[in-house]
Amino acid sequence: MMTFSRRLAALLLCAFCVFTISGSIAQEKDKADLDAITRIRYEGFHDSKIMEIASGLMDGIGPRLTGSPNMKRANEWTRDKLTEFGLVNAHLEPWSPFGRGWTNEYVNVRMVSPDVAPLLAYAKAWTPGTDGSVRGKVVRVNIHTPQDMARYKGKLAGKIVLFGDDAEIKPSESPLMERFTDKLLYDLEQYRVPAERDVNRFREFQRRARFFRQVNKFFDEEKVLAVIDHSRGFIGGGTVFVQSGGSYKTGQTAGTPQLTMAQEHWNRIARILAEKQDVELELNVKNNFYDGATTQWDTIAEIPGGDKKDEVVMLGAHLDSWHTGTGATDNGAGTVVMMEAVRIIKALGLKPRRTIRIGLWSGEEQGLLGSQWYVANHFGTRPPYTDPDRKGDPTVIRRDAGPMTTKPEQAKVSAYFNVDNGTGKIRGIYMQENAAVQPIFEAWMKPFSDLGMNTLTMRNTGGTDHLSFDAAGIPGFQFIQDPVEYDTRTHHSNMDVYDRLQPEDLKQAAVIVASFVYMAAQRDQMFPRKPIEKEIAPLPPLEDEERPSSPVATPAAAGRPQRPQQRPPN
Ligand SMILES: [Zn+2]
Numbered sequence: 001m002m003t004f005s006r007r008l009a010a011l012l013l014c015a016f017c018v019f020t021i022s023g024s025i026a027q028e029k030d031k032a033d034l035d036a037i038t039r040i041r042y043e044g045f046h047d048s049k050i051m052e053i054a055s056g057l058m059d060g061i062g063p064r065l066t067g068s069p070n071m072k073r074a075n076e077w078t079r080d081k082l083t084e085f086g087l088v089n090a091h092l093e094p095w096s097p098f099g100r101g102w103t104n105e106y107v108n109v110r111m112v113s114p115d116v117a118p119l120l121a122y123a124k125a126w127t128p129g130t131d132g133s134v135r136g137k138v139v140r141v142n143i144h145t146p147q148d149m150a151r152y153k154g155k156l157a158g159k160i161v162l163f164g165d166d167a168e169i170k171p172s173e174s175p176l177m178e179r180f181t182d183k184l185l186y187d188l189e190q191y192r193v194p195a196e197r198d199v200n201r202f203r204e205f206q207r208r209a210r211f212f213r214q215v216n217k218f219f220d221e222e223k224v225l226a227v228i229d230h231s232r233g234f235i236g237g238g239t240v241f242v243q244s245g246g247s248y249k250t251g252q253t254a255g256t257p258q259l260t261m262a263q264e265h266w267n268r269i270a271r272i273l274a275e276k277q278d279v280e281l282e283l284n285v286k287n288n289f290y291d292g293a294t295t296q297w298d299t300i301a302e303i304p305g306g307d308k309k310d311e312v313v314m315l316g317a318h319l320d321s322w323h324t325g326t327g328a329t330d331n332g333a334g335t336v337v338m339m340e341a342v343r344i345i346k347a348l349g350l351k352p353r354r355t356i357r358i359g360l361w362s363g364e365e366q367g368l369l370g371s372q373w374y375v376a377n378h379f380g381t382r383p384p385y386t387d388p389d390r391k392g393d394p395t396v397i398r399r400d401a402g403p404m405t406t407k408p409e410q411a412k413v414s415a416y417f418n419v420d421n422g423t424g425k426i427r428g429i430y431m432q433e434n435a436a437v438q439p440i441f442e443a444w445m446k447p448f449s450d451l452g453m454n455t456l457t458m459r460n461t462g463g464t465d466h467l468s469f470d471a472a473g474i475p476g477f478q479f480i481q482d483p484v485e486y487d488t489r490t491h492h493s494n495m496d497v498y499d500r501l502q503p504e505d506l507k508q509a510a511v512i513v514a515s516f517v518y519m520a521a522q523r524d525q526m527f528p529r530k531p532i533e534k535e536i537a538p539l540p541p542l543e544d545e546e547r548p549s550s551p552v553a554t555p556a557a558a559g560r561p562q563r564p565q566q567r568p569p570n
Contacts, residue, residue: 030442030443030444030523031443032443032444032446032515032519033515033518033519034447036348036350036515036519036522037447037515039348040344040345040348040511040514040515040518043344043347044340044344044507044510044511044514045511047347048340048503048507048510049340049343050336050337050340050503050506051503053081053336053339053340054328054332054333054336054498054501054506056077057074057077057078057332057335057336058327058328058332058497058498058501059326060077061073061077062326063322063323063324063326063327064319064320064327064362065101065102065103065125065320065321065322065323065365066098066101066248066296066320066362066363066365066369066370067099067101067102067290067296068101068102068103068290068293068323069101069103069290070103071101071296071319071362074319075092075297075298075299075319075360075362078299078319078335078339079091079092079299079301081339082299082301082339082342083301085342085346085347086303086346086347087301087302087303087342087358088301088302088303088304089300089301089302090299090301090302091300091301092297092298092299092300093297093298093299093374093377094296094297095295095296095297095362095363095369095370095373095377096294096296096373097294097295097392098293098294098295098296098363098366098369099247099249099250099252099293099294100126100248100250100253100289100290100291100293101289101290101291101292101293102125102126102248102287102288102289102290102323103287103288103290103323104122104123104129104286104287104288104323105129105286105287106129106284106285106286107121107122107123107259107284107285108133108282108283108284108285109121109228109259109261109281109282109283109284109285110281110282111269111280111281111282112135112280112281112282113278113279113280114272114277114278117265117268119261119262119281120238120240120262120265121228121240121259121260121261121262121265122240122259122260122323122324122494123242123257123258123259123285123287124242124243124244124245124258124259124260125242125243125244125245125322125323126244126245126246126247126253126254126289127245127246127253127254127256127257127258127287128253128255128256128257128287129257129285129286129287130226130257130284130285130286132284133282133283134225134226134282134283134284135280135283136225136226136281136283137158137159137160137279137280138159138160138161138269138273138278138279138281139155139156139159139160139161139162139273140162140270140273140274141156141161141162141163142163142164142165143163143218146211146214149214149215149218152218152222153222154222156222156223156224157222157223157224158223158225159224159225160225160226160227160228160281160283161219161226161228162228162266162270163227163228163229164229164230166267166270167230167231167236167264167266167270168234169234169235169236169263169264169267170234170235172235172488176488176489177484177485177488178482178484178485178488179424179482179483179484180427180455180480180483185427185428185454185455188428188455188480189455189456189457190457191457191458191459197536199539202539203539203542206542207542210542212246213246213247216245216246216254216255216256219255219256220254220255220256224256225257225283226256226257226258226259226283227245227256227257227258228258228259228260228261228266229258229260229261229266230260230262230263230266230267231260231261231262231263231266231493233488234263235488235489236262236263236264238262238495239489239493239494239495240260240261240262240324240493240494241491241492242260242322242323242324242492242494243322243365243492245258246258248366250291253289257285257287259283259285269281296362296363296369296370297362297370298319298359298361298362298370298371298373298374299319299358299359299360300357300358300359300360301342301357301358302355302357302358303342303345303346303352303355303356304355305352305354305355305356305521306351306352306353307353308353308521309353309354309355310355310412311354311355311412311413311526312354312355312356312357312412312413312414313352313354313355313356313413313417313517313520313521314356314357314358314359314413314416314417314469315338315341315342315356315357315358315359315416315417315418315513315517316338316358316359316360316361316371316416316417316418316465317331317334317335317337317338317361317418317419317420317465318331318334318335318360318361318362318363318364318365318370318371318464318465319331319335319360319361319362320362320363320364320365320370321365321496322365322492324493325490325493325496325497326496326497326498327496328423328490328496328497328499328500328501329423329484329490329491329500329501330420330486330490330491330492330496331419331420332501333419333422333423333501333509334418334419334420334421335360337419337510337513338360338419338513339358340506340507340510340514341513341514341517342356342358342517344510344511344514345517345518350518352518352522353521353522354414354521354522355521356517356518356521359374361374361465364420364464364465367393368394368397368465368467368468369393369394370465371465371468371469372395372396372468373394375471375472375474376394376395376396378407378409379406379407379410379413379472379473379474380404380405380406380410380471380472380473380532381395381404381405381407382395382396382398382399382401382402382403382404382405382535383395383401383402383403384401385401387541396468396472397471399471399533399534399535399536400535400536400537400538400539401535401538402535403534403535404471404472404473404532404535406472406473406532410472410473410474413469413474414475414520414521414523414526414527415474415475415476415477415520415527416466416469416474416475416476416477417466417477417479417513417516417517417520418464418465418466418476418477418478419478419479419481419509419513420463420464420465421464421479421480421481421483421486422481422483422485422486422490422491423484423485423486423490423500423502423505423506424481424482424483424486424502424505425451425452425481425502425505425508425509426448426451426452426453426480426481426512426513427452427453427454427455427479427481427482428445428453428454428455428456428457428480429441429445429455429456429457429477429478429479429480430457430459430461430477430478430479431457431458431459431477432459432460432461432470432475432476432477432478432530433458433459433460433530434475434528434529437475437527437528438456440523440527440528441456442456444515444516444519447515448511448512448515451508451511451512452508453512455480457480461478461480464478466478471532471533473529473530473531473532474529475527475528475529475530479509479512481509482505484502485500
């Protein structure tokens with residue numbers, strides 16, 4: 001029997017032993033693999049292929065609207081490239097239902113009276129073209145309430161509608177290009193306790209979406225020749241932000257041609273009309289619909305694992321884009337970063353313990369469809385919708401659809417890494433409220449301090465495909481990236497093209513992603529998980545008479561809710 005003081009000494013010693021042993025195990029477990037990182041950095045910085053991949057995708061294929069022939073070509077091209085890099089099991093994985101495919105083949109818009117002038121405008125996705133070259137008088141229309149619709153009834157047949165509020169144009173006082181400052185990164189590190197569920201905000205979004213459907217229907221019934229709104233923002237200068245003119249779903253696409261015009265050109269027409277002068281435009285828009293687009297595909301490929309080959313580390317990005325640029329920063333950038341990351345791992349002959357699987361998703365711009373279907377088919381589902389409008393839509397990220405039921409494969413995926421915030425280099429990572437990953441990421445991030453990666457935040461970030469994995473209980477992460485010109489110039493614009501990609505930023509991102517994915521594949525344990533979020537009560541269906549409670553600003557707001565701001569408030 002030991003004396004008290006001896007027992008205490010032994011206890012202390014023992015506690016010390018335990019502390020140092022477990023401390024060193026923890027350190028060992030989460031140490032960055034500097035040998036691998038050295039090699040990955042060398043390959044990624046000195047023998048990079050990333051801009052070659054980028055040119056093949058952006059220049060060779062072009063925009064990749066989900067359902068379009070280019071989307072399918074991009075699926076096949078990425079599958080073949082990944083095979084060429086040495087990945088195995090490269091294939092296209094189908095998901096369904098999507099809706100109609102769509103392409104714009106030709107667009108020409110000019111003023112023919114009172115002056116002759118070519119005008120910068122683009123067709124909105126999933127809207128019909130004109131029947132060849134057509135001319136029409138322009139009418140300014142502002143609709144904020146159902147009463148406004150009544151004012152125009154019977155007056156718009158054969159007219160070209162100049163739709164929306166005046167475009168405000170100002171020179172930009174701040175640079176169009178932005179990197180995160182230390183202050184902004186510090187702010188981003190601070191967690192913000194979420195507010196209560198804002199039922200009203202969601203309701204308002206639903207009401208607005210419904211209202212815009214009514215406005216579209218009104219224009220169809222009035223037999224309007226075409227509707228022209230203007231690009232968002234106040235910077236203008238030839239950058240035109242263009243999305244869709246309504247639903248991509250079969251039987252629900254808009255019946256009237258719709259275009260988005262550069263603000264400066266739109267405003268000229270508006271000013272002439274305000275002077276009570278007639279304006280006549282000539283339009284020629286050729287758009288194609290493809291009704292065989294119900295099935296869409298994600299591109300999947302693998303680097304087989306070793307002793308833990310049944311477990312998987314995933315990385316991914318969405319391959320689809322909007323149609324007026326070539327989808328370079330959204331999200332060609334994320335796509336080529338992920339492709340280059342797996343190319344680097346293969347080129348170095350690194351042998352991961354776990355299987356590394358890349359997923360290039362389609363349908364992200366229509367609501368994370370491709371990744372949600374992948375997760376639903378492999379990892380977990382929530383009950384299907386009963387609402388006829390939403391029948392067939394994936395429910396994975398909708399907690400109000402019901403509880404998540406997981407599948408056996410869900411237990412085998414350690415983590416998922418995503419890149420989808422433009423061309424900017426990586427400055428940190430969102431931990432998505434999973435505190436247990438902090439020591440892991442801290443250790444792995446250290447060797448990249450000289451490349452500007454220093455920030456971990458407990459915050460959630462939304463708006464892209466890691467949410468599909470997170471919803472099914474798989475640790476899903478999105479990196480923090482410098483904004484560069486994302487909001488000001490490229491996000492969903494005609495200028496989202498190859499030249500706006502920043503090669504040094506992309507190389508930095510590919511090196512970091514390759515390192516993180518490889519270290520995740522080597523780690524003794526799977527990634528620590530957080531609980532799957534509980535279901536929440538669904539809202540009762542919207543009553544027929546419910547209208548937007550405040551006037552609706554511009555049609556540009558119709559679509560899915562805005563991506564939550566990545567940048568912290570200044
Ligand atoms: Zn986007």
